[in-house]
Amino acid sequence: MSAETSPSAPYDALVLLSFGGPEGPDDVVPFLENVTRGRGIPRERLVEVGEHYFAFGGRSPINDQNKELLAALRAELDARGLDGLPLVWGNRNWDPYLTDTLREAHEAGARRVLVLTTSAYASYSGCRQYREDVAASLIALAGEGRALRADKVRHYFNAPGFLDANTDAVLAALDELDDDVRAGAHLVFTTHSIPTGMAEAAGPGGGAYVAQHEAVRAEVVRRVAERTGVEHPSALVYCSRSGPPSQPWLEPDVNDHLEAVSAEGAPSAVVAPIGFISDHMEVKYDLDTEAAETAEGLGLPVARAATAGVHAAFVRSLVDLVVERAAAEHGEAPQRVAVGPLGPSHDVCPVGCCRNLRTPDKPAACGADWTDPAVTAPGGGA
Structure with a gap:
């Protein structure tokens, strides 16, 4: 299937973006240092917080769960005829780091990617901060001469x-x-x-x-x-x-x-x-x-009660949103399905959405409030 006829066009890759978590006891404090960087939290406090992780062998379950979600998404994408769409995984705070993932995607030929976060709701920590990390990665890659554009799947709390x-x-x-x-x-x-x-x-x-x-x-x-x-x-x-x-x-x-x-x-x-x-x-x-x-x-x-995890209907809805966003980007008018009174969320975050109260001018990709030609592909802002 050509890029022109693929249901995933114009995207060259789908990126699962998550929080990250330690893989063992030695990772716990460095991981927490990543999470809290810039807040001035003393190391002894991080060690205290780390006891939550040490109680579970120093290993967060989130990485294995992301691997399960990746496998479920891959199977659903393939079943929809999207077997040609690369699916990659990057984290904000631990390996595999987002910048490394996007660099590898660029080396493989990606120039425009769609980002799916493991957060269903709007807030600074649940959306804007992820978009800030995307912007930071794009800026870093632009400094290496790698132009890449990123968009984000809309909020899916009411999918x-x-x-x-x-x-x-x-x-x-x-x-x-x-x-x-x-x-x-x-x-x-x-x-x-x-x-x-x-x-x-x-x-x-x-x-x-x-x-x-x-x-x-x-x-x-x-x-x-x-x-x-x-x-x-x-x-x-x-x-x-x-x-x-x-x-x-x-x-x-x-x-x-x-x-x-x-x-x-x-x-x-x-x-x-x-x-x-x-x-x-x-x-x-x-x-x-x-x-x-x-x-x-x-x-x-x-x-x-269990979390959504890899529930079949949940995975189908995530892929529905990928196809919906791709269709909208190549000129179609897809049905934007959402349940309840709030309706479907925006595709592009408006100016001032989920404000960063500490650093309001920090770049955040995938929104109308940030466009940097140095880090976006020709034809539009990130």
């Missing part, structure tokens, strides 16, 4: 397959509870807490991070009630808070919420990590360890 995966996960978790406590189970939807200032700046008009999560919560609750005939009480709560106590972050914390619903007489709960697409450290430690201990201490039966 049908993401909602299918999370609905199936909640239903499966409910089935794990004993019959006598299942009907009254509280559905506790969790995501990563962020500073309230970052939440207020998320999206073009602000507030998108919370609004998007609430839309997912409402849709999954509706679907569960439709499938089971039971309307379960639910709430959106947060985990993985960090930063100084003086800085306000999104609340309530999942542990505080479990204590509250237990005090109110809840017979059981399902913890559903809708803010994450795979079971990485924030899920394994904050939910499977800390929150599980809280529930046990309360005598509250809790089942933890």
